[in-house]
Amino acid sequence: MSELITADLVDLDLSAATKDAAARSLAERMAAAGRVTDLEGFLADVAAREAQMPTGLDGGIGIPHCRSAHVTEPTLAFGRSAAGIDFGAADGPADLVFLIAAPTGGDADHLSILSSLARQLMDEAFTGALRSASEPARAAALIRGEEPEPERELTPEPDASRPADVPEAEPAPATPAPAPSAPAPSAPFRIVAVTSCPTGIAHTYMAAESLAKAARAAGVELTVETQGSAGFQRLDPQLIAAADGVILAHDVEVRDRERFAGKPVVDVGVKAGINRPAELLAELREKAAHGGAADAPARPTAPSAPMDRGAEATDGYATRLRTWLMTGVSYMVPFVAAGGLLIALAFAIGGYTVDKAPSVADHFVWAESASWAALLFQVGGTAFGFLVPVLAGFIAYGMADRPGLVPGFVGGAIALTVNAGFLGGLIAGLLAGAVVRAIQRLDVPPVLRGIMPVVVIPLLSSAVVGFLMFLVVGKPIAALQKALTGWLTGSGRDLLVMRSETHVGQRSTTDQGRVLPHLGRWQQPLVLRRWRTRVGSSPSDPSRREVVQR
Structure with missing residues (x-):
């Protein structure tokens, strides 16, 4: 097993201006040492971890890190920047940058070393020694903990020179005689x-x-x-x-x-x-x-949802709302991808009539491609059926943690039942999260605390969300969804007409240039008048639709 960091993995003159450039510079050293097999794949994993939460720390430290399948063994690269690099820390840019790479399911011993490094970074003496190191080998040895701190060498000398003073100083502990009065205060917190x-x-x-x-x-x-x-x-x-x-x-x-x-x-x-x-x-x-x-x-204190734990106290409601909505969308996207690709494959194999095929549970012929196409189409359609419930369920999860899942999924399913669509799923998820957060704030007897997350919260929140979606907001949202869908459909149709007329107008200019010179003087005004009348009519005029159709 090689060392965690070597001199080749140290750059005391890191010239990168951004955190991405710094990560790339240090990762290239890891790749050159044979510890990273795919540089771009590893950097993508580092960027994904950085997107979850900035890795800048107070005290001028940046510590990008990730677990990646492209790492062969736990590795640490160190860079020191004279200008500083912004890693998102509150106190400004970082001059000490540590890139930590751990393999997926990596060795526990090396991970323990990485954790001990994380603890060392909280020691100002350690970071000060790194800032003053003049050679890469010395910096690597400091990080590995192999080089003793010079300050500790001075302490043994005074002790060795005065061995006789120790027995005389030992009676000093008798001075803490007032210690019996210390128990008067309560036990430490x-x-x-x-x-x-x-x-x-x-x-x-x-x-x-x-x-x-x-x-x-x-x-x-x-x-x-x-x-x-x-x-x-x-x-x-x-x-x-x-x-x-x-x-x-x-x-x-x-x-x-x-x-x-x-x-x-x-x-x-x-x-x-x-x-x-x-x-x-x-x-x-x-x-x-x-x-x-x-x-x-x-x-009970105000509930803390998974998406709120990394939020700052200054984050406004709009920021949190965006985070909750994006949580639901992020969990919904895999269903969109899987369902869409399955349906696309079904159309590619079975043609555009595959949606008319009977259920494969009743009719499936192993040797027919049409049956396989129907299977893909129906599986994809089933995946699409989860879109709205998943959206609503994980919006509620982002707001209220796992207790929000049940009312969120229930509300999303009801949104489909009342034809409220995606808009209904958004509202159902927000309602479910809000209801669960309100219930979590209630002061309940201790005897009920054990069954609150398993029975009480799912029961009450699902009932409230179901009531609101079926009887209060469901139908208005469905009407709004229908109106928006109609408006968007109409806008798309009008846009198609406008684009078609533009094409017809362009064609007309060419046709006029070709045809009119061959007409007599008395024929040209008549032809132009008829053409302008047909192209310049209102959208509802039959003659306009005729021109577009042609």
């Missing part, structure tokens, strides 16, 4: 936390380290569960039971989240855990103070 990010390589561990440093500074007992690529060690149930509160810093769903039921929770994106850990600790203390004792069930 205890927190358990979970951190995770989409790839589970960098941000997961950086958030954990940032929270741990802030907790030590605030005198708080903190235990973190990192749900990363190298696996995770589950928090001890006793620690959870004794905790005064929970911090969830994550951009993917927390596994076994029900363990924290009844605890005050601060639920944020993973970058918040990196950039403002002290604020999160203070917020959790305040929630716990208002919620009473640690063992008392906390009052």
Whole structure:
């Protein structure tokens, strides 16, 4: 197994001006070292990860990373930029850029090394040494942790020169005699936390380290569960039971989240855990103070949907609305692609009469291409039948997490039943998400908390959404959908007429130039008058339609 980083993977004079150019420059070094098999495919994976959430961190650090099938072994490339590169960090451009490449299902040992690097990046001494490194080999050794820090070499000398002072200094611990008065205050504030990010390589561990440093500074007992690529060690149930509160810093769903039921929770994106850990600790203390004792069930807080966790507090409603709608569209697109391609193949094999074929469940001949075409057409049509329910269901999911799926799908199906179409699916998804979020804010008895997400929320939300879609908004939306469809169809027809008339007009100029010179003077005005009358008539005039038809 080769080293994670070598001198060939270090560029101390990175000249790239953009984050894409920086990733390409460092990835080319990985490809030259034989650690990336497909440069463009790997860069596409890096860009896809970057699109999920910017990888810039406070302190001048950029850490693009991804798991990719085009990576042969876990690899790290480092670049140092004099001008700085914008990676989306709040405090400005990054001068230290780390490109982390991990193979799909990569080696756990190397992933553990990557996670330890993520923790080191929170150490100012480590980043300062990288900024002052003059040779690539020295920078690579620092990152691998092979070179000792010079400051530590000075500490043993004073201790070795005064061995006799140690016994005399030992009575000093007697001075903490006032320590017995310390138990007067209550026990330290205890927190358990979970951190995770989409790839589970960098941000997961950086958030954990940032929270741990802030907790030590605030005198708080903190235990973190990192749900990363190298696996995770589950928090001890006793620690959870004794905790005064929970911090969830994550951009993917927390596994076994029900363990924290009844605890005050601060639920944020993973970058918040990196950039403002002290604020999160203070917020959790305040929630716990208002919620009473640690063992008392906390009052439900505003729900946090998957698409909201990475959002900033300053994001407006329009931004969140766009995110929710795009969530539904992103889950719907595979159904569009699969259904459309299947139907296209069916027409290519069976011709344009394939839609008249009987159901293949009743009639299918293995040796006939027409039967196979009918099968493709009917499977594609079935996939298309899911478009509106999937759109509505995942809009609700983006707003309210998994509890929004059932009412969202139900509302989308009702939109098809009442002929409300895609517009009805959009409205149904938003209604389902809003209803679920409202139910989640209710203060329910502890005895019902266990069945809320499985029984109560799906039951109540589906009933409310069904009532609204069938009896309140369904028919008006269907009427609006029909009107819009008619208007668009009419506009398309008029556009076709206008384009046809333009073509006829162009032809008429040529025809006039060819025909009129051969007519007598008394014939030319008559022909021109008749031509202009027919081409210049109103759209509803039969003579105009005749010209267009010809």
